[in-house]
Amino acid sequence: xxxxxxxxxxxxxxxxxxxxxxxxxxxxxxxxxxxxxxxxxxxxxxxxxxxxxxxxxxxxxxxxxxxxxxxxxxxxxxxxxxxxxxxxxxxxxxxxxxxxxxxxxxxxxxxxxxxxxxxxxxxxxxxxxxxxxxxxxxxxxxxxxxxxxxxxxxxxxxxxxxxxxxxxxxxxxxxxxxxxxxxxxxxxxxxxxxxxxxxxxxxxxxxxxxxxxxxxxxx
Amino acid sequence: xxxxxxxxxxxxxxxxxxxxxxxxxxxxxxxxxxxxxxxxxxxxxxxxxxxxxxxxxxxxxxxxxxxxxxxxxxxxxxxxxxxxxxxxxxxxxxxxxxxxxxxxxxxxxxxxxxxxxxxxxxxxxxxx
Ligand SMILES: [Zn+2]
Numbered sequence: 001x002x003x004x005x006x007x008x009x010x011x012x013x014x015x016x017x018x019x020x021x022x023x024x025x026x027x028x029x030x031x032x033x034x035x036x037x038x039x040x041x042x043x044x045x046x047x048x049x050x051x052x053x054x055x056x057x058x059x060x061x062x063x064x065x066x067x068x069x070x071x072x073x074x075x076x077x078x079x080x081x082x083x084x085x086x087x088x089x090x091x092x093x094x095x096x097x098x099x100x101x102x103x104x105x106x107x108x109x110x111x112x113x114x115x116x117x118x119x120x121x122x123x124x125x126x127x128x129x130x131x132x133x134x135x136x137x138x139x140x141x142x143x144x145x146x147x148x149x150x151x152x153x154x155x156x157x158x159x160x161x162x163x164x165x166x167x168x169x170x171x172x173x174x175x176x177x178x179x180x181x182x183x184x185x186x187x188x189x190x191x192x193x194x195x196x197x198x199x200x201x202x203x204x205x206x207x208x209x210x211x212x213x214x215x216x217x218x219x
Numbered sequence: 220x221x222x223x224x225x226x227x228x229x230x231x232x233x234x235x236x237x238x239x240x241x242x243x244x245x246x247x248x249x250x251x252x253x254x255x256x257x258x259x260x261x262x263x264x265x266x267x268x269x270x271x272x273x274x275x276x277x278x279x280x281x282x283x284x285x286x287x288x289x290x291x292x293x294x295x296x297x298x299x300x301x302x303x304x305x306x307x308x309x310x311x312x313x314x315x316x317x318x319x320x321x322x323x324x325x326x327x328x329x330x331x332x333x334x335x336x337x338x339x340x341x342x343x344x345x346x347x
Contacts, residue, residue: 003329005236009229009250010324092221123221126256151304152255155318184314185304 013127017095020130023102024113030213031113033093033129035153036137038119041163043071044196045137045205046114050078052206057111057213062101064093064118071116081105092123095130112213121146125156133212139163140171144178147185154182159190159208166195222259225324226266230276232326237275242331245276249328253286255321284327289320 008014024031034042043063050059061082063072072084083101085093098115105113115131117124125134136157138146141164147154154160160182182189190208194201229250237245248267252258260283271277290301294313307314 001240001331001333003236003240003331005326005328007232007236007326008324009225009232009326012231013228090221090224092224094224122257126221126225148305152257155255155304155321181305185318 013095016099017128017130020095020099020102022130023099023107024130024132027107027110029107029110029113031115031129031131031133032209032212033115033117033124033131033134034137035117035121035124035134035157036119036139037121037142040119040137040139040142041196042116042119042137043074045161045163045194046116047074047078048194048196048199048202049206049209050075050080050114052202053112053209054078054080058109059112059114060105060110062093062098062105062113062115064097064116066091066118075116081110087118091118091120092127093117093129094127098129112209121150121153125152133158136160137163140165140167140173143171144174147178147181151181151185154185154189157189158212159192161205162191162193164195164197165193165200166197221257222262222266223270225256225258226263226270229263229326230267230270230274233276233279233329234274236326236329237331240329240331241334242275242329243334244332245279245329246332247280247282247328247330248276248326249282249284251284251286251323251325251327253321253323254288256324258283258324286320286323288318291317291319293317 036042053059059080061075061080063075063082063084065071065086066089067086069084072082075082083104085097085101115129134157136153192201192205194205233245233248264281267281271279288301290299292308292313293315295308295311297308297310299309301318308316
């Protein structure tokens with residue numbers, strides 16, 4: 001017998017993501033989900049912006065990792081609350097895991113939540129966690145062809161960071177090749193060239209984060 | 220490699236639907252996936268095979284239908300379907316196209332064998 005149905009397979013996790021979103025909205029917490037390959041510098045970037053923002057905002061971090069706690073330890077040094085999620089091999093965070101992590105955080109005293117997704121450029125984009133904004137983190141050593149090869153991250157992100165620009169002199173990196181697919185897919189995409197090593201560009205990126213928080217407040 | 224978690228959700232939904240219809244076996248599972256889901260068909264197939272062992276979906280054939288993106292030309296206003304991100308408008312050749320869709324991941328059909336002890340009243344416990 002043939003049964004015709006149309007059911008969203010991820011409906012359960014979509015509901016959990018919506019519940020997360022509600023929990024965060026009710027407490028006026030703005031959330032940012034950082035997606036990028038292993039080694040793109042997501043943790044260093046989050047540490048840099050925490051240093052700039054923690055005077056003005058109460059920040060917490062959810063740290064997704066395949067198996068280790070190393071990144072969570074780095075974040076913990078900034079003295080903001082951090083919850084580590086080990087995905088035990090899964091290549092992405094999902095809404096369920098994030099929901100559980102939220103239970104571990106002092107939500108009543110948080111303004112901004114940073115979520116560092118598992119190091120992977122593809123899979124995390126398919127899963128809504130309930131966050132406000134996805135940020136794609138790419139880096140110079142990965143090559144100028146990342147946006148062309150992984151257009152999905154460009155489509156999913158509201159902002160893109162090109163990290164490790166202090167390494168531009170050492171790599172054959174054609175900025176035109178990097179930018180042209182982004183401009184084609186998302187002409188208004190903000191792209192931030194930064195170096196967590198020298199601090200270059202971090203202020204512009206932090207200003208953008210703040211503008212996103214303010215914009216939410218204005219609603 | 221997120222196919223295992225996708226397959227897990229897929230099987231859960233398929234088994235629910237099969238139970239609603241009093242199935243004793245699932246023979247075929249039809250799925251529609253948008254390109255943003257980044258599904259590798261062989262991996263999803265493998266994941267469904269592995270995870271369905273010991274359930275009534277064991278041995279079921281997975282039929283995966285890929286949904287293309289929808290394109291809209293900012294230059295001439297044409298609507299068309301898009302296979303990959305770098306296409307140009309088929310009408311005017313402009314590369315200024317907006318791409319949407321791709322988030323679909325839907326169960327669209329099941330082929331089942333009905334159970335022998337089907338009473339026709341499954342899921343209607345309140346029936347007099
Ligand atoms: Zn056109």
